[in-house]
Amino acid sequence: MRMGKVGYAQCVEEYVTAANVETRKDCRLFLVYIPRSKSVRKVPHLLMLSTKKMKEMEKIDGSTIVKEQKWNLETYTEDDAKQLGDYKIPWILFRDGYENGRRLYDKFNGRTCHQCRQKTLGLRTQCSRCKGSTGMLCGDCLYIRYGENIIEANENGKSWICPVCRGICNCSKCRNKKGLPPIPCIYSKALRNGYKSVAHYLIKTHIVSISGEGETTKKV
Ligand SMILES: [Zn+2]
Ligand SMILES: [Zn+2]
Ligand SMILES: [Zn+2]
Structure with missing residues (x-):
């Protein structure tokens, strides 16, 4: 970045x-x-x-x-765009880790999602690189924020790498470290504009390519 x-x-x-x-x-x-x-x-x-x-x-x-507050400018490169994931089968939102429409919070058996920071039951990803809590995301966050299906990510268990390790995490903590303002969930806006997730929208609409002598131009 x-x-x-x-x-x-x-x-x-x-x-x-x-x-x-x-x-x-x-x-x-x-x-x-x-x-x-x-x-x-x-x-x-x-x-x-x-x-x-x-x-x-x-x-x-x-x-x-x-x-x-002075923020850094939100810019990404083509390499960042290459870090974006995909899904084969759409993930159904608000079902895994839910009962009767309510999230299942569990202090003991729940695992905290890196993105939404909620300690709930349900599937979590595991990063093959950092192997820790940083790489644990719930299915809904993975789909909404990164356009990936957790079942497919877990099937690729040995090779799946979390958004933090890929350098594209858009959680408020990671954005803060990069000097970027926290971003509210703009999922519906992303979908409306033809992007499959928040990350796809953020990265693809802020790609800067480096031309000639260090000049930067923004692609539209
Ligand atoms: Zn989450
Ligand atoms: Zn990781
Ligand atoms: Zn993060």
């Missing part, structure tokens, strides 16, 4: 494109830390605010920290 620091305008544009967030010319994207009343833990909120509104917020609550 290629990245470079960019200003807020470009980041907002990228974020808005990816997340389908409405933006206004006089607004900028801020990461706002609002301390919970009884907890010291600060919860970051991603908010679109005008500079005026931001100043007001600082005045109202002295403990609210407002920080302008």
Whole structure:
């Protein structure tokens, strides 16, 4: 993945494109830390605010920290696109690890999915490279986020490599490490635009090819 620091305008544009967030010319994207009343833990909120509104917020609550967030530019290469997976048979969503339409949470027998961070029952992938919890994804996340069928991934047990090891994980933690904003689930948007998963949409719409003397051009 290629990245470079960019200003807020470009980041907002990228974020808005990816997340389908409405933006206004006089607004900028801020990461706002609002301390919970009884907890010291600060919860970051991603908010679109005008500079005026931001100043007001600082005045109202002295403990609210407002920080302008500079994200890295979301760009991928053809090599990243090669890391995208596929499925032969579609996976049926919201069935595995569910009972009567509810997810089966289990503190003891559940295994945490790297993507949705839920400790539930149901199938999990296993990465042949990292072999750990990083490579454990639930079937729904694997399908929605990466366009792969968990049964097929597990059949290829010895060769399947997780999205983190492939460098294309789009979970909030991995994106944060790359300096990218968290991405809400844009699965329906991806489908509407003809992409089979969030990863396919994100990568294929942000491919940058390197031409000549280090110049970058964005493919549409
Ligand atoms: Zn999951
Ligand atoms: Zn892995
Ligand atoms: Zn991740």
